[in-house]
Amino acid sequence: NGTNYVFFSSTTAGGYQLYLGDASTGQRWSLSQFGVNNDTTKAKLGSNYYAGTTAAATQQTVLLSQGKPASASSSYSSSLGPAYAFDGNTTSTRWDSIEGVAGTQWLMVDLGSTRTINGVDLYWDAGAKVYSIQTSNDGVNWTNIYSTSNGVAYGHVALANLKGSGRYVRMYGTQRATQWGYSLDEMQVWGY
Incomplete structure (x- = not known):
């Protein structure tokens, strides 16, 4: 639909935070809800993974x-x-x-x-x-x-x-x- 999405990190919110941005409109979304910005001691210069758990993963x-x-x-x-x-x-x-x-x-x-x-x-x-x-x-x-x-x-x-x-x-x-x-x-x- 003509949009161009990029991942980028920024210190705007304090520390390195990872965002998804629309290069066409300038809109950005923080990826904090996926747990990728939890470690404030390290620079997040690339994408990360969501390390959440599921019920099945915790069951033996x-x-x-x-x-x-x-x-x-x-x-x-x-x-x-x-x-x-x-x-x-x-x-x-x-x-x-x-x-x-x-x-x-x-x-x-x-x-x-x-x-x-x-x-x-x-x-x-x-x-x-x-x-x-x-x-x-x-x-x-x-x-x-x-x-x-x-x-x-x-x-x-x-x-x-x-x-x-x-x-x-x-x-x-x-x-x-x-x-x-x-x-x-x-x-x-x-x-x-």
Whole structure:
């Protein structure tokens, strides 16, 4: 729009202060609101960065799901129930859904309160080709925070950088990747 902006420093306000100026009109704006002029002992002869913090930056990501109440759409047997997918054992215990016409099945954990979710680790014994990771605050209305139609038959899948929140988190499988039912040695939900 015909304006020319420049960064410049000035001692007009006392000490070196950094400004943004419009060279065409002479209007200037102090960058103090972004924290760039906080150190009055050093000359600010160039642009700086805003070192503010965000809530996410101050939170420590932790494992939220281990030992929490779990449920599932089905279980192959009582020794392969949903709680075994949240017991901390990634190799020797597991949840299995029914086999045969397993179709759509889900495994859910109750985190006890609404939490921010930023990662899920799935340790598949028998995987899902098509599935979603979903969150909910009430266990009724669900939001997808991850979905794929190219899931693995078995092995560890780490889903990082997820963005979601909820009290309940579930794996919602709609197509199996094997002839067996869905089976997870462990499902770990990470966040804060």
